[in-house]
Amino acid sequence: MLKDTQKQIDEWAQTLEEPYWPPLSQFAALSEEVGEVGRLMNHLYGSKPKKVEEANQELGGEIVDVIFAAMCMANRHGIDLDAEFEKKMDKCYWRDRDRFAKKDHA
């Protein structure tokens, strides 16, 4: 349940004087975290001088930073991520069911 993760973030955020940043500031933070993932992508798979071991170790942390930043935005807006995630999976299974090739079944 994403709700549990949202709640853990909120419990921490509520200890702060300004639990959540203003939305456009939250968004800039999200973009910053995504840029960090981009940096690692280029060390791992792109044309940057390779630093594979370091980049692999950092990747999980940077991806969680993206999710954390996105969840802070969700919390600030009172968004129920489980309900939204359910809608997303429905779309994956149904609306987009012919969009990508499926595995063959004998």
Added chain:
Amino acid sequence: MLKDTQKQIDEWAQTLEEPYWPPLSQFAALSEEVGEVGRLMNHLYGSKPKKVEEANQELGGEIVDVIFAAMCMANRHGIDLDAEFEKKMDKCYWRDRDRFAKKDHA
């Protein structure tokens, strides 16, 4: 537990011929979703002509798209997001404990 959400995504992904895109392609998809959130931010809080009701309705879906894209990257790399999230919360509570002002306690 983020693991459950990761698993739900993986169950769907495994029905596809190419369960996960190559990393740099996953990253471009993540950036695209973040751009969609930016678009809504400007309709809600920025200088774009206001479309508040529509944008509010869409925001949850776009934030989930960001989380979904980030989790696809995590799945492709075998990342345990719960372990990473725990490290993140530890940092919030400990390493950054003096970084942001706390609420006063009487």
Added chain:
Amino acid sequence: MLKDTQKQIDEWAQTLEEPYWPPLSQFAALSEEVGEVGRLMNHLYGSKPKKVEEANQELGGEIVDVIFAAMCMANRHGIDLDAEFEKKMDKCYWRDRDRFAKKDHA
């Protein structure tokens, strides 16, 4: 000279009631444009259903949108992009001179 392009943008911007958006709103707009480029990248080079011809036609416009958004930010902050560009090229030629492999010279 980037100055000419900055000036052309400014001449247009000055016809508007709000010539430049607030910085965080400009930034969200920049991210949105970058997301558009990401979308095209995945149509051209990634795993999205290919729409090569359309995407190729749109790419120049989307890249210019990124540059335009970046220049609006520069204009709002009174940044002299030619001076900054000169510093950038100096760094390319000097500071990073051993960072990427050079072509061999006989």
Added chain:
Amino acid sequence: MLKDTQKQIDEWAQTLEEPYWPPLSQFAALSEEVGEVGRLMNHLYGSKPKKVEEANQELGGEIVDVIFAAMCMANRHGIDLDAEFEKKMDKCYWRDRDRFAKKDHA
């Protein structure tokens, strides 16, 4: 003329063994640079601990990095940015002429 700037970048790029990175790698680099601008935005205008003087000094360099990365993509794809910029300005003046409030003229 953006062409001159594109050409200066190309003259440098052509001294490298791999003048331009593959497109998805260029895109990740662009996102990384945009994330750097986002970081400064939050130091200047957001809720991050303020480092106004440093951030102001760095901003021009980070914005030029975005433009540089976008121009590398344009160069790799043979895009004539002046032609695209002209189309963009036409759109600003004509297609979007009623989109934003204009200054009053007596």
